[in-house]
Amino acid sequence: MKTLIRNGTLVTASDTYPADLLIDGEKIALVGTDLPAGDARVIDAKGKFVLPGGIDAHTHLDLPFGGTVASDDFYTGHKAAAFGGTTCHIDFVIQGKGETLHQAVENWHKKSDRKAAVDYGFHLAITDLNDKVLDEIPSMGREGVTSLKLFMAYKGSLQVDDTTLFKALVKSADAGMLVMVHAENGDAIDVLVKDAVSKGRLTPEWHALTRPDWAEAEATMRAVSLAGVAGAPLYVVHVTCAKAVDQIAYGRARGLKVMGETCTQYFFFSVDDLRRPDGAKWVCSPPVRSHADNEALWAAVKNDTLQTVATDHCPFFFDGTREMMYEGKPVKFAGKELGGGNFSKIPNGVPGIEDRMPILWTHGVGKGRMSMNRLVELCCTNPAKIFGLYPRKGTLAAGADADVVIWDPNLRRKMGVQTSHQRTDYNLYEGWDVTGMPEKVFVRGRLLVDGETWHGEPGSGAWLKRSTNGAVL
Numbered sequence: 450m451k452t453l454i455r456n457g458t459l460v461t462a463s464d465t466y467p468a469d470l471l472i473d474g475e476k477i478a479l480v481g482t483d484l485p486a487g488d489a490r491v492i493d494a495k496g497k498f499v500l501p502g503g504i505d506a507h508t509h510l511d512l513p514f515g516g517t518v519a520s521d522d523f524y525t526g527h528k529a530a531a532f533g534g535t536t537c538h539i540d541f542v543i544q545g546k547g548e549t550l551h552q553a554v555e556n557w558h559k560k561s562d563r564k565a566a567v568d569y570g571f572h573l574a575i576t577d578l579n580d581k582v583l584d585e586i587p588s589m590g591r592e593g594v595t596s597l598k599l600f601m602a603y604k605g606s607l608q609v610d611d612t613t614l615f616k617a618l619v620k621s622a623d624a625g626m627l628v629m630v631h632a633e634n635g636d637a638i639d640v641l642v643k644d645a646v647s648k649g650r651l652t653p654e655w656h657a658l659t660r661p662d663w664a665e666a667e668a669t670m671r672a673v674s675l676a677g678v679a680g681a682p683l684y685v686v687h688v689t690c691a692k693a694v695d696q697i698a699y700g701r702a703r704g705l706k707v708m709g710e711t712c713t714q715y716f717f718f719s720v721d722d723l724r725r726p727d728g729a730k731w732v733c734s735p736p737v738r739s740h741a742d743n744e745a746l747w748a749a750v751k752n753d754t755l756q757t758v759a760t761d762h763c764p765f766f767f768d769g770t771r772e773m774m775y776e777g778k779p780v781k782f783a784g785k786e787l788g789g790g791n792f793s794k795i796p797n798g799v800p801g802i803e804d805r806m807p808i809l810w811t812h813g814v815g816k817g818r819m820s821m822n823r824l825v826e827l828c829c830t831n832p833a834k835i836f837g838l839y840p841r842k843g844t845l846a847a848g849a850d851a852d853v854v855i856w857d858p859n860l861r862r863k864m865g866v867q868t869s870h871q872r873t874d875y876n877l878y879e880g881w882d883v884t885g886m887p888e889k890v891f892v893r894g895r896l897l898v899d900g901e902t903w904h905g906e907p908g909s910g911a912w913l914k915r916s917t918n919g920a921v922l
């Protein structure tokens with residue numbers, strides 16, 4: 450089956466230009482002017498932009514956490530992603546204690562393979578690194594799981610020590626793999642949380658006050674330095690504040706192979722949101738911080754200290770005692786109410802996989818904070834390059850997968866639970882107006898989203914074997 454998208458304006462990381470785009474089967478066959486339709490179905494994209502599908506490099510679908518589970522699985526999360534113009538994501542496999550890396554990856558395949566509706570890959574979060582597991586790392590790279598994540602926070606559960614982090618950096622650099630870190634000083638945070646709880650300081654704002662920006666800055670600099678010692682590339686996930694941005698800039702200025710990501714929510718929200726009566730909705734780690742930090746992040750994506758924008762999509766219900774309807778069926782998941790008046794017990798995570806591109810379009814491009822090309826670079830092209838998916842994904846070029854978004858710059862939407870496809874009972878951007886939304890979304894040539902209509906099917910998404918030696922940007 451062929452599809453010809455005519456009269457659109459193509460937007461890539463480097464160019465904006467009028468052209469037709471021909472999809473043949475799963476691939477982009479041709480980009481050019483006045484392409485003949487032949488037997489192709491023709492879609493007129495006059496007045497619209499044509500973008501490569503978004504890639505969200507940081508998600509947690511169906512993740513067990515704090516006595517419950519993230520409420521989007523590999524079907525509902527994929528549907529939401531597609532409606533937001535994201536056609537590919539990389540999810541975190543979490544190694545259980547005592548598990549081999551292969552077992553951990555197998556567990557995530559069981560969650561995802563029959564549900565997937567868009568394409569996806571896996572990162573591998575290492576929580577238990579013995580010598581056997583260390584030796585297993587290079588084989589993961591050969592099998593297409595080419596990035597590892599280590600947590601410097603969550604003492605007593607996910608946190609690893611510096612020996613583990615350093616060994617992983619050395620081993621993965623040898624294997625052409627990339628280490629990612631959640632950079633917060635979990636030891637200091639553990640002391641601060643216990644102290645706050647013992648003093649009865651239990652409201653959600655204490656989630657931020659017990660995870661100060663210096664704890665993020667310290668861990669970021671420690672990881673940057675250890676990457677320098679190891680000669681290894683490093684990717685710092687969900688950077689939230691000016692102090693952490695400064696550490697990445699320091700490493701980059703000295704020629705280290707250090708990169709960073711932020712997530713949509715960190716551009717907009719602050720500890721003030723945690724002080725609201727429904728502040729638990731904003732509990733994620735690292736925490737939302739200050740307006741000055743919001744501004745520092747806009748600057749950091751502009752000046753290329755940070756190379757990607759992801760979401761850390763990890764939704765929990767705000768009130769998991771109440772059902773909501775999803776695809777005509779009632780669903781209910783325990784959620785933020787598990788905090789029960791104690792911030793340290795609130796499941797950490799926020800929804801956002803669907804919101805990322807429309808919010809950045811309106812509040813980034815629309816407000817002059819970034820160009821359309823930079824949005825594509827941050828949300829599509831750079832994640833593909835860094836994580837070994839380029840040029841199959843992340844751009845509009847002959848031979849690439851036909852992951853294509855027809856973007857209507859005039860389409861208006863009020864963001865919120867009513868218009869969202871994320872399977873959760875709240876939205877961080879509830880009531881916000883956006884102008885500019887995906888109108889049609891193709892994944893490998895199949896039309897998944899057509900206006901309000903969903904054509905996706907569970908099991909049609911493909912797991913992606915990624916390449917080693919991704920780009921260092």
Ligand SMILES: [Zn+2]
Binds near residue numbers: 509761
């Ligand atoms: Zn995460």
